Amino acid sequence: MVMSWIWTGMVALSIIAAAFSGNMSALSAAVPKGAQAGVTLAVSMAGSICLWTGVGKLMEKAGLTGKLSKLLRPLLGRIFPSIKTDSVLENHLSANVCANFLGLGNAATPMGIQAAQRMAMGCNGIASNELCKLIVLNTASIQLIPANVAAVRSSLGCNTPFDILPAVWITSLCSAGLGVVMAWGLGRLWKK
């Protein structure tokens, strides 16, 4: 439903702007141009998308998420102290974080939801501090390979689609890290 409002809003805004500036002929020409651009983009991303979903499945079955979660355990224990006494929660949570990291969105969400449901038990519908931190961590993406973006870049003729990696890593580490710090700070101030 949200998307219906956004799409209608975008079209309405375009018509208002075009009427004001006398760009109506450009606006009308934009319609078929934009539709074709959608297909062109999808087709030129096709190879990358297929490759990375294939590699994603491989990484999942190869147990790379399990290896990674061992490395992350100490760090996660600091952010979510209750996983030290709850091994089921620990497994869900580290699987969620690791799958996100490897870009396996389809595997990450169910694991994250199971972790959230376990955290929510006995909360009476009020989010606990740890649950808030889990959601903040999931809204800030930390990804090893942002495959979709790289696909768009290479489809537009970029020769080095992966040269943004260091910038992406620094940026997402800062955003997730400061997001969790913010959640921690607000958790101390906010009343239940």
Add this chain to the structure above:
Amino acid sequence: MTDYIVPILLLAASAFALRKQENSYDLLLSGAADGLKLLVTLVPTLVMLLTAVTMLRESGAMEAISTFLSPAFRFVGIPPETAMLVLIRPISGSAALAIGADLMAQYGVDSVIGRTTAVMLGSTETTFYTISVYFGAAGIKKTRYTLPAALFADFVGFFMASLTVRLLM
């Protein structure tokens, strides 16, 4: 350096799968077939959204929005050309992808705007969607400070994307 990462990741994934006695080539193929299905669901979305985004740009609305917001964006050091992307990113992932692809095409993939757009897309998530899915599934009514903290993380992402592109590239 970054040129090593992707080829080595491909090798590592396949080698680890082989060591676990998995048929790595079959897994690649069935995963790629899933990717094709994903792509089919993506085509209608991209067609509709790029139509709307192209209309926004050609009508001058996109420029009007970034001009209107440019003092605020310049103040925090985010390129005002990315205003529309910053506004839509927390709400819709596919709309953000459409706007981002359009920005990269207009300003050039290797321009500062193009790169900032790419880093923004690669390092942020669809915040509102994620919050509603998680809290909905967990049966949480009172979300307390989650939204402000998550939006703050998004803001840090947009800010750092602009900064890292300016400093590193």
